[in-house]
Amino acid sequence: MKSLGIGLIGTGYMGKCHALAWNAVKTVFGDIERPRLIHLAEANGDLAEKRASEFGFEKATADWRTLIADSEVDVVSITTPNQFHAEMAIAALEAGKHVWCEKPMAPAYSDAERMLKTARAAGKVAVLGYNYIQNPVMRHIRALIEQGAIGAVNHIRVEMDEDFMADPNAFFYWKSELSAGYGALDDFAVHPLSLLWYLFGHVEAVITDMVKPYGSRPLKEGGRRDVENYDAANVLMRLGGGISAVLMANRAAWGRKGRIALQIFGSKGSIAYDQERMNEFELYQAEGRASEQGFRKILAGPAHLPYDRFIPAPGHGLGFNDLKIIECRELIRAISGEPSSIVTFEDGLRIEKSVHAMAQSFHERRWIEIE
Amino acid sequence: MKSLGIGLIGTGYMGKCHALAWNAVKTVFGDIERPRLIHLAEANGDLAEKRASEFGFEKATADWRTLIADSEVDVVSITTPNQFHAEMAIAALEAGKHVWCEKPMAPAYSDAERMLKTARAAGKVAVLGYNYIQNPVMRHIRALIEQGAIGAVNHIRVEMDEDFMADPNAFFYWKSELSAGYGALDDFAVHPLSLLWYLFGHVEAVITDMVKPYGSRPLKEGGRRDVENYDAANVLMRLGGGISAVLMANRAAWGRKGRIALQIFGSKGSIAYDQERMNEFELYQAEGRASEQGFRKILAGPAHLPYDRFIPAPGHGLGFNDLKIIECRELIRAISGEPSSIVTFEDGLRIEKSVHAMAQSFHERRWIEIE
Amino acid sequence: MKSLGIGLIGTGYMGKCHALAWNAVKTVFGDIERPRLIHLAEANGDLAEKRASEFGFEKATADWRTLIADSEVDVVSITTPNQFHAEMAIAALEAGKHVWCEKPMAPAYSDAERMLKTARAAGKVAVLGYNYIQNPVMRHIRALIEQGAIGAVNHIRVEMDEDFMADPNAFFYWKSELSAGYGALDDFAVHPLSLLWYLFGHVEAVITDMVKPYGSRPLKEGGRRDVENYDAANVLMRLGGGISAVLMANRAAWGRKGRIALQIFGSKGSIAYDQERMNEFELYQAEGRASEQGFRKILAGPAHLPYDRFIPAPGHGLGFNDLKIIECRELIRAISGEPSSIVTFEDGLRIEKSVHAMAQSFHERRWIEIE
Amino acid sequence: MKSLGIGLIGTGYMGKCHALAWNAVKTVFGDIERPRLIHLAEANGDLAEKRASEFGFEKATADWRTLIADSEVDVVSITTPNQFHAEMAIAALEAGKHVWCEKPMAPAYSDAERMLKTARAAGKVAVLGYNYIQNPVMRHIRALIEQGAIGAVNHIRVEMDEDFMADPNAFFYWKSELSAGYGALDDFAVHPLSLLWYLFGHVEAVITDMVKPYGSRPLKEGGRRDVENYDAANVLMRLGGGISAVLMANRAAWGRKGRIALQIFGSKGSIAYDQERMNEFELYQAEGRASEQGFRKILAGPAHLPYDRFIPAPGHGLGFNDLKIIECRELIRAISGEPSSIVTFEDGLRIEKSVHAMAQSFHERRWIEIE
Incomplete structure (x- = not known):
């Protein structure tokens, strides 16, 4: 395949x-043509120039339509x-x-x-940028499940928590507006949903509870404004094959910074x-003597592909940005x-259909089946 | 108060x-009269004699009514x-x-x-034997919450998992019969519910999903029998003050041995x-510089009463049976x-009313308010 | 064997x-005669009476020689x-x-x-009260080593740390006097040495460094006094079979409360x-695919004898005092x-000979072989 | 400063x-000129061409002297x-x-x-490539120490362990030859020494023990060959200001993949x-009530510079290769x-002088002062 010409908006x-990924993908993987970083678009024209220089793009524009019209891209x-x-x-x-x-993809399902x-x-x-599935550890978890390492999966729990909305004294800003979406559900839950999809396929039925830890927030200009969406959501779910799951998403969870905690239970x-x-996972296999059974903490290493393309030694660790490089290769x-x-x-x-179904199940206070 | 005469059935x-607790409570706490271990009842008369000797009881009987009639008790x-x-x-x-x-208390609510x-x-x-609330660590968690250490609580998660029903090849036994109850819900969920009650009061509304990881189990005598209750249950809940909670109970969760994992989120x-x-807990307080904020792992010690009655040095650890001694003192x-x-x-x-409401919410597939 | 008559000094x-152990040992293990708690000695006569009542002893004395003369003991x-x-x-x-x-045994080797x-x-x-070796987890570690689960052991590290001497502003007290011994070495290191002895036999050669984190301490009555012994000690050691070991003991290690951290490396x-x-340990076995190798966290359970005599379910946890009950049974x-x-x-x-050799190796700044 | 022309040998x-770092440093940091990747040298000429293409270098050579002669570099x-x-x-x-x-720098001190x-x-x-000191977490640890967050440091332990030499059945290869150096000491210990140097300055006195877990190894061609250096080394050390330290390095430590475990004890x-x-550290501060003191697990985030140049959100994690980008910026x-x-x-x-002194202290079985 010939070298790809790249345009980047934002x-x-x-x-x-993305820029880091496009810069690194050839060096990391070797087996592709080096992408050509052609055009960068950014609403602020001066910033566009600055970033194009930093990110290594040849051209800069304040009009993203110019980028899209560029035949080299x-x-x-x-x-x-x-919303864009x-x-x-x-x-x-x-x-x-x-x-x-x-x-x-978009706040509105129709879009x-x-x-x-x-x-x-x-x-x-x-392609959508759901890079958590690209973690070599996550890939290996999928392989283990496919290989039957934990038997038939019957129950899953997934928690996604951060704390950027946890401070009740933080000023009201656009994330709390209704126009920004449901709150934790679409801001957060899509990530764990991408993992569930990656490992087990799509969600079939849901019932959801959503909460506002803080009903209103102070305004910078004085006074307070009501919070219009939900910083936390909890969902009971059924996946295919009778698997039950619980999804908990909370962007007001003090102390959690980038937690996506997954527990998968199978028959073995x-x-x-x-x-x-992100560079480790735990595996329990019901094998051998009871006296030596336990969760094994397994450190990421070259046996978990494509970790080996980054580092030949185990236990040294990839970073969050490396996942984007793997996604770029894919x-x-x-x-x-x-x-x-x-x-x-x-x-x-x-995935987004599931999210809307979750919101509906909350408003209608009932289980929703997703076709 | 005079020395109490003790009878033990079972x-x-x-x-x-219980026997260990009655034997130890005076030595541990000192500030009470030593209980007199009077009468032990056990359906098997020979075993009753044997255990009375082992446990230090004066009399033994195969008829529990004899014990109850004993004026020394x-x-x-x-x-x-x-069921008894x-x-x-x-x-x-x-x-x-x-x-x-x-x-x-009893499988039937009317009882x-x-x-x-x-x-x-x-x-x-x-008094009911809900000894997990007696852990000095749990007592201290309650004190911290009351003191406002984490502000106003808005969200709770609690998981109770063991794996004694996790093996699909284990023979069918009475725990899978309908007569034994709902399954995880009453076998397990009452423990986390006792903690929630202890820390926050009672549950106000619930919706539950229950699942059978294995639809049937082999019989010792050959053939298979359908499992009649649910080894796992997941519950969305609302407590007073708008607190949302999620309860997950699973007695078929490979690798979990005595897990009761509690996460409590507040405004601070x-x-x-x-x-x-059980000899540690984690506390995150949103104070000071961001660069030093983190969950503090706090080891149980004499500052967490009544740990000091057992051991004067921190970090040495109480055991599960010690909780019963504390309960006995209470x-x-x-x-x-x-x-x-x-x-x-x-x-x-x-607590048991909540459990029945949970089961009802599962069967009726809707939220149930608990009066 | 007939019931033993017990005397307790201190x-x-x-x-x-000890009193808790003597009270509980029959109830826990069942297969022995219940000890009779006969005589308790305590220098303060009133306290002796009080404690005898609390601990369940029949007689009390302020003179320990009376206890030793008691034919029932x-x-x-x-x-x-x-020193006594x-x-x-x-x-x-x-x-x-x-x-x-x-x-x-005694501060002076001759004693x-x-x-x-x-x-x-x-x-x-x-018998000496070295109860850490009685932990069912430690017993199981010994069994695993004997069974070759980690092959031939070649290297060991052991750390024992607490922080009761960590505060430089704490008043001088007898633990810092020369007459109290070397400091961390005899106050602390004997515990890890008991574990090394239990698992691998005795130490053959040592070289030690000792340090005083704080050269002097304030006196309650004003002024300061020089610290006369060493709150931390570090030792390079050789055991039999060419095993190398490092022992680190520190009673001024902020944050450590009852740490005895052991790492054992073998050929497999x-x-x-x-x-x-204390209710868990980690086991790494170099077996199977690299992609699933990791340290297994194994929770104590009935498979680790005699945990089963205390609790029939795994993962529920013994306490520090339970180890004394096991020691009592032994x-x-x-x-x-x-x-x-x-x-x-x-x-x-x-063990004490090793300690004295360690101190000597520090003072003479050279390796000491222990005969 | 003008754009730097880069040559890479190896x-x-x-x-x-290094190639990844040179490719990324401008995109990550922005505030520099983009380096020009000019010349790559690799003994194998075909491989040199291939890698130059992959790594983004303009020219390739099989003769590193040509690269050094390149005026653009x-x-x-x-x-x-x-050795080169x-x-x-x-x-x-x-x-x-x-x-x-x-x-x-070089196997021989004179070189x-x-x-x-x-x-x-x-x-x-x-400059030498000691990238572990570039971890934002490590930088923050240094800042904390300088700010007195843990008071005056008095004791340090550092362990560096991997397991690539742990298998006794692995074939003999050049790492076990005397010409490859002392073994763990220079292969490994230099990394922790760079951390000690970074945090506390240089080592002043040492005594070392070194061991061969396996005296010989099988040869691919049959038979066995004696191992000529030491896979494990343990060192007692004194740093300036009376700080005592213990260094343990082991490249035959089953289960350890990239462990560099540091414990630093201070007066507060x-x-x-x-x-x-590598994206977290633990901090214990002896402040406040005993009942809430504990080690705080702090996740890396933008407050730990220059993490913010990679990711604006905390808890998302840098990778090992990112440290090289930071080193490149420095x-x-x-x-x-x-x-x-x-x-x-x-x-x-x-640092290398310290290593040679350690080896000397082993061979002479005595403490060595390092001038």
């Missing part, structure tokens, strides 16, 4: 993360706020570009549906994982028509 | 645990299977004895109600605890008319 | 711990300060009693030698243990002439 | 790691086996290049001395760190004449 954290990384995803992704796909869009429809029509690769053993210690694989491990717009839409 | 594990420890609790507790109370009955009614009529102390911090490491306190920290029949009935 | 923490528990051990143990042995003496000599002459059981695996979490075994797992005066003397 | 793991990364460091570094410095050389002498004469920046608290969990800082945090040839020589 230069916030995720923009930088083959793939567009979209890392702007969620649909318009940009659709334009890029219609211009014949592959798209690598940060999750979620997400349009994105998928366009991707199908365009016949281009359309169990697996536990926490994103805050995207290139998809563009090359090879089997790849990515979240397509099809998969992403189904 | 000599299984909990019988032994002031307090009756009831440690028999659950009601009859024995009622008889003992009617005979003017104080009662220390292992949890739960539990009769137990409470009798206790009220008798005017005697009637968080607390985490796991019964498998029972004596209650009998003496002093303030005490126990689960009375009133409290216990409310 | 009613501080270790006195209480078969075994004497000695729990007084170290020799005189009391020798008197008890000469009076034909068995002796259960808290560690260490310890006299104790052993007397024990040999008396033909009585003479490793074992790790920490007394602060002592009774020794008195009955059965094989037992105890630290005899022979073993204890060798 | 394309093994460390070569790749300003900085030379040296990542070849240790001296010749290459000296040539590069003499050619007027800055040098970034992987640790250690290391020549390297330093040349660096001084050349007046160029000469303690700090613990383990490289296997190197550029040094070249720009700004204050920087690096290990110069001066510092490195002192």
Whole structure:
């Protein structure tokens, strides 16, 4: 495959993360053509120039449509706020570009549906940035489950917690507005849902409770404003094959910084994982003498592919940004028509459908089946 | 207060645990009269004699009614299977004895109600054996919450997991019969519910999912039999003051041996605890510089009363059986008319009411409010 | 064997711990005669009466010689300060009693030698209270090593740390006097040495460094006094079979409360243990695929004898005081002439010899071989 | 400062790691000129071409002297086996290049001395690749110590363990030859020594024990060969200010993959760190009520600079390779004449002097003072 020309829209954290990935993917993996970093778009023109220089892009623009019109660009990384995803992704796909869009697809389900429809029509690769599934540890967990290492899975718990909304005295800002979505559910729960999808497939039925730890927040300008969405959500779920699951998401959980804690129980053993210690996982196998059974803490290493492409020695540790490099390699694989491990717009839409069903189950106070 | 005469019914594990407590309570606490171990009842007469000798009781009987009729007996420890609790507790109370009955009160709610009614009529102390609340660490957690150390609590998670039902090839036995109860819910969930009650008061609304990891089990005599109750249960709950909670109970969770994992989130911090490491807990307080904030692992020590009565040095560790000794001291306190920290029949009935509401919410697939 | 008559000298923490063990040993183990708690000695006569009542002893005395002269007493528990051990143990042995003496034997090696000599002459059981070796987890570690679970052991590290001397502003007290011994070395290091002895036999060569974190301490009455011994000691050691070991002992280690951390490396695996979490240990076995190798955290349970005598379910946890009950059972075994797992005066003397050699190696700044 | 022209010698793991750093440093930090990746040298000419393409270098050569002669090259990364460091570094410095050389300087102390002498004469920046000191967590630990967060440090323990030499059945290879050095001491101990140097300055006195867990190893071609150096080393040390330290290094420690465990004890608290969990550390401060004192587990975050340049959210985690990017930034800082945090040839020589003194103290069985 020829070298891909890259366009990047957005230069916030995720923009930088994509830029790091595009810069590193060839050096890490070796077995591809080095991507050419062509065009960077950022609403602020001066910033666009600055970031293009920092990130190593040849051209800069304040108008993302210019980037999409650039014939040298083959793939567009979209890392702007969620409300812009649909318009940009659709334009890029219609211009014949592959798209690598940060999750979620769009706040409105109908927009997400349009994105998928366009991707199908365009016949281009359309991928969502759900990078937690790219962790070599997570890949290995999937392989273990497939190999029957813990037997038939029957129960799952997943918690996603951070604490950036935990301070009741923090000022009201847009994350607490209704227009920003349901709150923890779409801001957070999509990540654990991507893991559940990756490991077990889609959710079939849900009932949800959502809560506002703080009913109102102070305003910078004085006075207070009511919080309009829910910082915490708890969901009972059923997956296929009779698997029961519990999902807990809380962005007001003091002390949790990047926790995505997964517990998987099967007929022959169990697996536990926490994103805050992303370079290890725990495996319990009900084998041998009772006196020596226990959870094994397994450190990430070259036996967990593609850790070996980064470091040849075990126990040295990948970082969060490295997951984006792996995702980038998988995207290139998809563009090359090879089997790849990515979240397509099809998969992403189904994840977002689950989220909307969860919200509905809360408002209607009943179980919702997801078709 | 004069020395109490003790009767003990049942000599299984909990019988032994009560016996150890009655033997040790004076030596540990010093500030009470040494109880006199008078009478032990056990259906098997020979075993009754043997255990009376081992446990240090003066008399033995195969007929528990003889024990209850014994005028030297002031307090009756009831440690028999659950289905006998009601009859024995009622008889003992009617005979003017104080009662220390292992949890739960009774499989049928109506029996539990009769137990409470009798206790009220008798005017005697009637206490349930919910010893996890006696852990000095748990007492300190309660004190911290009361002191506002983590602000206003808004969210709680509690997991109770063991793995004695995790093996799908284990033979069917009575624990899987409908007559044994709902399964994880009453076998297990009452323990975390006692902790929630102890820390926050009673549950107000619930919705539950229950699952059978294994639909049937092999029979010793060949063939298979359908499992009649649920080894796992997951519950969304609301407590008073708008606190949301999630309860997960699973007796088929490979690798978990005595896990009761509690996470408590408040407006100023968080607390985490796991019964498998009962001599420590974690405290996060959102104070000081961000660069030094973290969960503090606090080891049990003499500052966590009444640890000091057992060991004067921190970090040396109490055991599960020591909790029973503390509970025994609290029972004596209650009998003496002093303030005490126990689960009375009133409290216990409310816990069991919650359990029945949970089962109902599962069968009716809807939220149930608990009056 | 007939019921043993028990005498107890000393009613501080270790006195209480012995009393708890003598009270509980029959109930826990069942297969012995219930000991009779005959006589308690405590220098303060009023306190002696009080404690005798609390601990369940029939008689009380302010004169320990009266206790030793009591013909009803078969075994004497000695729990007084170290400087009294020799005189009391020798008197008890000469009076034909068995002796259960808290560690260490005596500050002066010559006194310890006299104790052993007397024990040999008396033909009585003479046991030291080194209860950490009684932990079912530690017993199982020994069994695993003997079974070759980690192959041939080649390297060991052991750390013993507490923080009761960590505060530089704490007043000078007798523990910092030369007459109290070397400091960390004899106050602390004997415990890890008992574990090393239990698992691997005796130390053959040592070189030691000792340090005073604080050269002087404030006096209650004003002014300061020089610290005369060493709160921390570090030792390089060789055991038999070419095993290298490092021993670190520090009683001024902030945050450590009861840490005895053991790491054992062998040709096929490793074992790790920490007394602060005495109900678990870690086992690494170099077997199977690299992708699943890791340290297994194994929770104590009934498979680790005699945990089963206390609790039938795994993961529920023994306490520090329970170890004394196990030690008590082993002592009774020794008195009955059965094989037992105890630290005899022979073993204890060798441990103390090691300690003196360590101190010598520090003062002479050279390796010392221990004959 | 103008853009630096980069030359890289060696394309093994460390070569790749340098290449990743040179590719990423501008994108991560922004505030520098993007380095130009000019020339790559690798003994195998075909591989040189391949890697130059992968790593993004313009030119490739099989002759490292050609690279050093390249006038476009300003900085030379040296990542070849240790025995080539001296010749290459000296040539590069003499050619007027800055040098970034992987640790250690050279197997022979005299070669290391020549390297330093040349660096001084050349007046160029000469830096060693000791990247563990670049961890934001380690930087913060240093800041905490400087700020007095744990008072005056009095005792340190550091363990460095991996298990690549742990299998006794692994074939003999060059790492076990005397020509490869002392074994664990220079292969491993230099890393913890760099941390000790970074935090506390240089070692003043040492006594060392070294051991061979396996006296011989099988040869691929049949038969066995004696192991010529030591897979494990244990060192008692004194640092300045009366600080005592223990260093343990073991490359045959089953189960340890990348452990560098550091324990630091001070007069007001303690700090613990383990490289296997490089995104967290533990801090104990003896403040407040005893009932809430404990080790705080602090997750790396943007408050620990320059974590923020990689990720704006805490708890997400850096990887091992990210440390090299930070080191690269520090190197550029040094070249720009700004204050920087690096290990110069001066510092490195002192570290290697300590290593030789340790070996001497083992062979002479005595304490060695290091001038």
